[in-house]
Amino acid sequence: MEAETKNDLGVDEKRLHDDEQNEKAAEAAxxxxxxxxxxxxxxxxxxxxxxxxxxxxxxxxxxxxxxxxxxxxxxxxxxxxxxxxxxxxxxxxxxxxxxxxxxxxxxxxxxxxxxxxxxxxxxxxxxxxxxxxxxxxxxxxxxxxxxxxxxxxxxxxxxxxxxxxxxxxxxxxxxxxxxxxxxxxxxxxxxxxxxxxxxxxxxxxxxxxxxxxxxxxxxxxxxxxxxxxxxxxxxxxxxxxxxxxADRLRTQGVMEAADAESSPQSLLSKIGVSLSRPLRLLATRLVVQLLALILGLAFGTYVLVLSFFARVFIDQYDQSATSSSLQYIAIALGCTLSTQTGGRLMDFIYARLHTRQPEGAPALPEFRVPILLIGGLLLPAGLFWLGWSAQGHAHWIMVDIGALIFTAGDFLASQAALAYILDEFPTHAASAGAASRIVSNILGFTFPLFAPQLYDRLGYGWGNSLLALIWIVVALPVSLAIWFWGNKIRRVGKSKKDE
Incomplete structure (x- = not known):
């Protein structure tokens, strides 16, 4: 029997290669x-x-x-x-x-x-x-x-x-x-x-x-x-x-003339169908609704933290505007480290879970959920750390560490949710992504509007704790539901138009 080849992460490389070839062959078919x-x-x-x-x-x-x-x-x-x-x-x-x-x-x-x-x-x-x-x-x-x-x-x-x-x-x-x-x-x-x-x-x-x-x-x-x-x-x-x-081949006479789909009327119809697709997916597909909720909470909280972060160091640590702006480096580090290391970890977990499937079984979008859960745990931990460090006037580096943990969790969760969408909607990934981001951008717009009132009334400790608790109560259960019942959730509201 031919020995299985393994890559440096211990994953069955031959099977992964075969899966890639099958993916290409399916398109060529x-x-x-x-x-x-x-x-x-x-x-x-x-x-x-x-x-x-x-x-x-x-x-x-x-x-x-x-x-x-x-x-x-x-x-x-x-x-x-x-x-x-x-x-x-x-x-x-x-x-x-x-x-x-x-x-x-x-x-x-x-x-x-x-x-x-x-x-x-x-x-x-x-x-x-x-x-x-x-x-x-x-x-x-x-x-x-x-x-x-x-x-x-x-x-x-x-x-x-x-x-x-x-x-x-x-x-x-x-x-x-x-x-x-x-x-x-x-x-x-x-x-x-x-x-x-x-x-x-x-x-x-x-x-x-x-x-x-x-x-x-x-x-x-x-x-x-x-x-x-x-x-x-x-x-x-x-x-x-x-x-x-096809257009080149028709011009060269290799194929028949373009059909009615190329008419202006058909083009307008295609534009109308495409423009309605994001809202239709958001209205009918349960999986899009749940992922939009996760992405929305993650992005809204992130923009809210961005809007008040400099104020923490100006108000609590008497830093200048220029010095306080340098603290955003912690947020950038958290985002960059999580997306770069998280991407490789996501592929490793995806490959390991796929190779444990029976031979010929398809890879599932749910293989992205472990990264979603890791990010989902880091996000509230970072919010607690960030908020109470600022509230207690701990050394400013403690606030930065909390910000790094928070943003690492935020972007790990968001990256995994996006990968799930790309897996589930290969043809209409842009429309599905747009549908999931509608909620994100609405919350990203509204969350910073109440940031001053939130921190004036509750302080940085309880204010960030409230955000963390909302995430724990809403986003973590949704992530677990997708892990355990993702196959059923993906079927709710699915139609041929989504293919």
Missing amino acids: VLATPTKIAWDGPEDPSNPLNWPSSRKISIGIIISLGQLVCLMTTSIVAPALPQIAKDLGLGASETQMSFSIFVLGQGIGSLFIGPLSEVFGRKPLWVSCTFFFILWNSLCPVGKSKVMLIIGRVLSGAGGSCGVILSGPIMADMYPKKDRGKSLAIASLFPYLGPALGPIVGGLVSQHVSWPWLFWVMSIFSAVIVIAGMLIIRESYKPIILKHK
Whole structure:
């Protein structure tokens, strides 16, 4: 009997390779017809799964930098909010809204960007939405008008969300399920430096130049990235690649003329169906609802912590605005360490659970849940640590350690939930991701609005403890339910339209 080959993690490498080949073969098995075309076998070089690693990594880095722009833009205005409020005559609530409404814009953008990328392709949506972000972000400070600031922030948030919305689907287009964690680690290589870089850059720019340059610096940075993306990124959505292939063959006379699906009427119909898909998935699929709840609580709590974090060190430790902004490095470290190490750990656990399955049994999305549970335990632990360290005036490094643990748990849980969605919705991953992020962005917008009242009334200790208890009562039971009854949960509300 042939000996089983093992990789350095002790996983059956041959079986994992066979699973990857089966995944490619399943795509290649689509029958060619006058209106449909398949890959030229499992090793077709035009299939993104077969692209060279160098190309995949290059695309992943560009997408990662695009996310970095979005996350930096979310928080870069935080150090300058007092000056912006003074110059524009903003009240306390208006000032807070000018910060968090960018997140609401991301939620609005996700409703359009995700589904439209399944009609027109990933690259056209990413490029056009990035230019849309550059336009409105540049207009935010023009005229120093509160109306223009609010409108610009919400619309730039809508455009800037393209990196966040499309990163997971693009990486899923290029990597098989067994490498899902690695692919998400590549896509998250840079963006989670944003929570640290945003306030630091914001503090330096607003202190040494003027706050309008906060927006223009990010627009210039984004322009460089989108130009690089236009040169490096290739279309990765497989139905669009096959459609382009069919169009070339029809032009060459190899295939029959395009059918009625190419008519403008059909295109409008496809756009309508695609745009309705995220809301339909959120309304009908129980698994999407549960994952949206987890992602929403994680993201809402994260944005809330971002909004008050600098205040802790200014109020409790008498640090300057510049010194307090440096504390965001702890948050960035927690995010980056968790996504990079968590990605490899996720793939290891996924492979081990899969190889324990009977021969021929499919890998299940539930194999992502162990990472979700690990993150789900670290998140409240970090909140308790962070809150009570600040409340008790412990050394500032203790607050930073709590922030690191919290953000590590937050992003481990979010990464696992996203991987679950990508596994469950391989064709409509962007729409399913958009559906799950609707709740995230709504909570990300609303949570920071009550942050001042929360900590003024309860203090940092009990305020963060309340957030931790909400997570323990809501998110942990939901995660356990998905682990034990995921197969039944995934079937609730499922239809052929989801395939």
